[in-house]
Amino acid sequence: MSNTLEGFSSSASTFNADMDFAFWMHIWVSVALFLSVVVPMFYFAWKYRADKVKNEEIGTLTHHTALEITWTVIPIIAVMFFFYYGNTTMKMFRTMPAESQSIVIDVEGSKWKWKYEYPANKAGHVHKIGGVYKKPTIDENGKVVEAGSMGISALYVPVNTNIILKMTAPVNDVIHSYYVPAFRMKEDVVPGRTTKQWFNASKVGEYDVECAEYCGTDHSYMYSKIVVMEKDAYEKWFEGAAEDTPKGNFAKDGKALYAQNGCASCHSIDSDATLVGPSLKGIGSKYDSQYLSDAVTNPDKDVPEGFYPGIMPAFKLSPEDLATLVKYMETGK
Amino acid sequence: MSKSYFDETHCAIGHPKSTFMQWMLTIDHKRIGIMYAAVMFTFFFVAVFTALAMRIELFAPGGQYMDGDTFNQAFTLHGVIMIFLFIIPGIPAVFGNIVMPLMIGAKDVSFPRLNWFTFWLYIAGCCIALASLFIGEGVADTGWTFYAPYSLNTGTNVIMALVAAFVLGMASILTGLNFLVTIHRLRAPGMTFFKMPLFVWGIYATAWIQLLATPVVGITLILAIMEKYFGIGIFDPAKGGDPVLFQHLFWIYSHPAVYLMILPAFGIMSEIIPTFSRKEIFGYRTIALSSASIAGIGYLVWGHHLYTSGMSDIAKTVFSFLTFFVAIPTGVKFYDWVATMYKGKIVLSTPMIWALGTIITFAIGGITGITITMIGLDIHLQDTYYTVAHFHYAILGGVVFLMFAGMHYWFPLVTGKMYNETKAKIAFYLQFVGFNLLWFPMFIAGYYGMPRRYFDYLPEFEIYHQISFFGALIFIAGLIYMFWVFFKGWTKGEAATPNPWNATTLEWHLPTSPPPLENHSKVPYVDFDPYEYHQGEPVVKFNYETMQRID
Known part of the structure; x- marks a missing residue:
């Protein structure tokens, strides 16, 4: 075949x-x-x-x-x-191999990207790689003019070595599934839980990774790639300094954060429609950024008139993500 | 000219004069069956064309006609309509209503008014589902499985879809209850369980599933609604819930529901094969009891949907083992059907070629189901096109094909007219070829790793999608042609005699075609087996006025 x-x-x-x-x-x-x-x-x-x-x-x-x-x-x-x-x-x-004889890599699946975190190397540096798939470029007829690509963002692993993937998703995300057709393996990635799978690649090469559990808008673009390298090439890369970590194209703009955290299901931002909570259209002219970031992390602190506390859950975001999200709410960018 | 059930009817309330109101208020099981069919097939075509729209989008990589979100809503709409509005009411709602009471010599179901109410409950469920298209953020984009936590976080109209599924589930429970009581209480005197036609066995096994399994999904949907509205953490990990619990609860119903779809279909097969082989069915008791055992074991296999969900390995092993034991009674039925043809007199009329065609397609659907029962292989094939193709071979190529077989078989009974045999056969061949061209390539694409629910895909998979697309065109052409042949048959076809196929079961021993309002003139006494043939002729003959045997 x-x-x-x-x-x-x-x-x-x-x-x-x-x-x-x-x-x-x-x-x-x-x-x-x-x-x-x-x-x-x-x-x-x-x-x-x-x-x-x-x-x-x-x-x-x-x-x-x-x-x-x-x-x-x-x-x-x-x-x-x-x-x-x-x-x-x-x-x-x-049956997972012993962790002492394997490389254990943390995998995080979230809407709609995969992130990898390696154990610290000798210099104490932790490689963190991940990113979204660059969607194919299409012309006005919808024809693909440039194929999509993972760029250099990939899971880099040595050949003939046990790799254990410890997989999880952020608690406010949805279920994904880490599927590598070439290795015939997949396992769901469940928010708030850690699931595991392992593999031992026998051939140097590049292998596609797909999300197999339906997860929303860009489910069809939630790809990643596994790059299997010769052992010494891998060692050289792994022991390298921070600058050598492939940066990937880990795009995380405010709009993406807004979608990934499910804000849109309760707050419209393009229109004045009131869904569950108030519309956020033009919110930047009404409140300052401190109020907005509090409203995300501690929503019951100061609820606007006409709405009730206890409806919106508190969101935990990294400071950078929070700043990006607030900026998006204020400026639409 | 004697009056048929088209000329007069009993109504739930009063005695309306207008034909329209007579149909709206009718409690006659035959009319209710026809109305179910009319509504169900309207939705069926909506879902078919939604599927065609997806196939057009998938013809080439990239996004030509719809974006990801629209595609996600399209496959949800397709799935929700096909599962909840079409195939779950399915054969029981149509032929369980029309034919089952006739087969056991009853004048109607046990609770005709409940039957009327159930139909309108079904319509209410359909309306809620339809309304979700136009209200708020549009139709749900969760897939028909509503997996948490996605379904709890999305902004689309999931609640409406859940409420619709709940109401439709209610209708299904009441139908099951009605049929159970009917089969227990209204069988003609002398008709023991082992003298019932096998279609009635199929409906009986199904009714138990409807009654016992549907409440579980009802509870699940209510829990999801409570979580979404009141923030009670049941399934959403952000609120301390467990998303995998949703999958368990969902499949405790939805896997038995697959048998709920297929068992009446096997019943239709068991009617058609002996009739067109002109001999008694092989292994009557085996087929009857295998339906019952499938209905039983079917409750204990739901976990095979969760092999990659993070369930414990021991649970996987147990579920896998049990699942194989659903395959055995199903396989035995196939051998029984083929053995029935041995030394028969095979009449290849349209119902028979539909039945034989289904033996091929359903065997493929069943066998590929065994592939994904093997846990290791499922780790590779779960959530790929392989699974999608398996499901469509089993449900479209099994349940729906047998429903079509039943429509050709009972068409003269229901309408009193005959369709054009040659044209009906052309429609079959178009659909059979189109069907295989449409779904077989998906097995290969799935094996190579094409995941389901992708609106865009890696260019390697293009060829499979293109073959599928042309298969879909042929299939839909055949489908439309088949309904056209039915339409012409009903309006312009020749009048049919009460027993055009030389069949043995009681629904063919009616005084007129189409049947009169209250069916048989008298309740017959059943001291014979359902498929008694002697040298190609039905053994039992009745005087249709007195319903006394005259053979």
Whole structure:
């Protein structure tokens, strides 16, 4: 079978051989079971077609114990094989290697980007990489003129090494799923929880990462990339200084923050419509930035007239994010 | 000329003169079934064209006709309509109503007024769902599964959709209750459970699921509404809730709901195969009991939707093991159907080719379901096009195809007219070819990692989307043509005799076609099996005036 997806090869990780065996074993057994139904069906429909059968030749068979046992027992045996291989492949994915023999990387999925945080290197520097996918450029007819790209933002890992991903999402975000088709693996990333998955890449190359759990507007663009490097190249990069961390294109403008934190579900900003809370259109001319940032982090402190405390949850944002968000509310940028 | 149920009816209130009011107030099970069909297929076409709009968008990478948000609303609309407005009422609402009472020799369902109320409850649910299109921020963008916490955070009209689903669930519960009582209390004398036609078995098993599983989703939707309005932290981790709990509660209902869809469909298959093989069905008891056991085991397998949600590995193993045991009774049914054809006299009329075509498509749908029951493989294929294709092969290629088979089979019974066989067969072949062209490429795309619910995709997947698009065009052409053939048949078709297929079950032993208002002239005494043929002819014959056996 030809290989169409970037990096979708049969030997990209240590999982692939077992997974492909389980899949194709299942497919071929299933094809046999399928044919055991469909071939007799076509044969009978042709052999006993109405114009060839006289009424007195019609059979009366309604039971055949041996046959019935056969077609119950053989599928049971088949599905027990499927169960066994489904289970062993699961164990392979879900049995984490010892952390001492692995690189443990923290992954954070949030609307709509992936962020990676490495353990500190010898110089004490922590690599933090992540970013949004640069969407494809399209012309006025919607035709793609320039393909989308992850730029240099990627999960950089060494080949033939156990990598454990400790994954989580911010508590006010939604569920995502970290899916690497080339390694046949995915696991949901749940807000407020830590889930894990691991892999051991066998081939140097670049592999696509997709979000597989529907998460809203830019779900279709929540990509990332895994770059598998030779071990020494990886070591050189990993031990490098802060400047060497690929910066990615980690865009986090105010509009994105507004969308990611779900502000829009209660506050309109483009119109005067009152949803659950007051409209924020032109809010910058009514309140100063201190009031606005308090309204985000401690909304019950000073509730405007006509609205009630206890409705809006308090949001925890980093100081930079908060400043960006407040600036967006004030200026629309 | 004797009067049929089109000429006279009983009404819930009073005796209105106008034909329109007679339809609105009717408590006749046949008329209510027709009205369900009319409303359901109107929505069905809305959802089909929503799907076509998505296929057009997906024809090429990039965003040509809609943006991400619109696409998200489109697939939610498609899913909500197809699941809650179309396929869950589905076969029980249409043929459970029209045919089931006829098959057991009853004059109507046990509670005709409740049946009328249920229909209007369904309409109320549809109206709420429709209203969500035009009120506030527009239709929900959560997908038909309403997964928390997304559904709790989005600004779109989730509440309306949840309320609609709740009301529709209520209608489903009441339908199930009505049918259960009807099947227990109104079977003709002599008709034991093992003398019931297999379609009635399918409806019976389904009714239990409707009654027992639907309240769980009702509770879940109420909890989501309480969370969204009153801020009670149940599912939202920001308020201390657990989002995975929502998935558990949702699938405790929604997985049995899949069997709720398919069991009556298997019932239709079990009617058509013996009729057009002109012989008794093979393994009657096995088929009847496998329906019941699927309805039972079906409650215990919901966790297979959560293999990648962070559930414990032991739970995954148990759910996987149990799920395989739904596959076995289903597989056995397929062998029983094919064995029924052995040494039969196979009449390839339109209902029969629909049934045989469905054996192919549903077998593919079932087998690919087994793929994703294998936990390891599901870790790869969960939430990809593989799963989407599996689902559509099982539900469209299984349930809806068999519903179409039933529509061709019972068309002369309901309308008293016959459609054009040749044209109906052309419609079948168009749909069969279009269907496979539309969905088979998605298995391959999914295997290579095409995730579902993407409005734009990596260029590697373009070819699969393009094949799918052309399949969709052929499929929809066949679909429209099929309804055109029905329409022509109803308006201009030849009059049909009461038993045009030489079938054995009681719905074909009516005095006139279409049936009179209160069905059989007398309640028959049932001392025979449902599919008794002797040398290609039905054994049991009735005098239709007295309903005494004359064979």
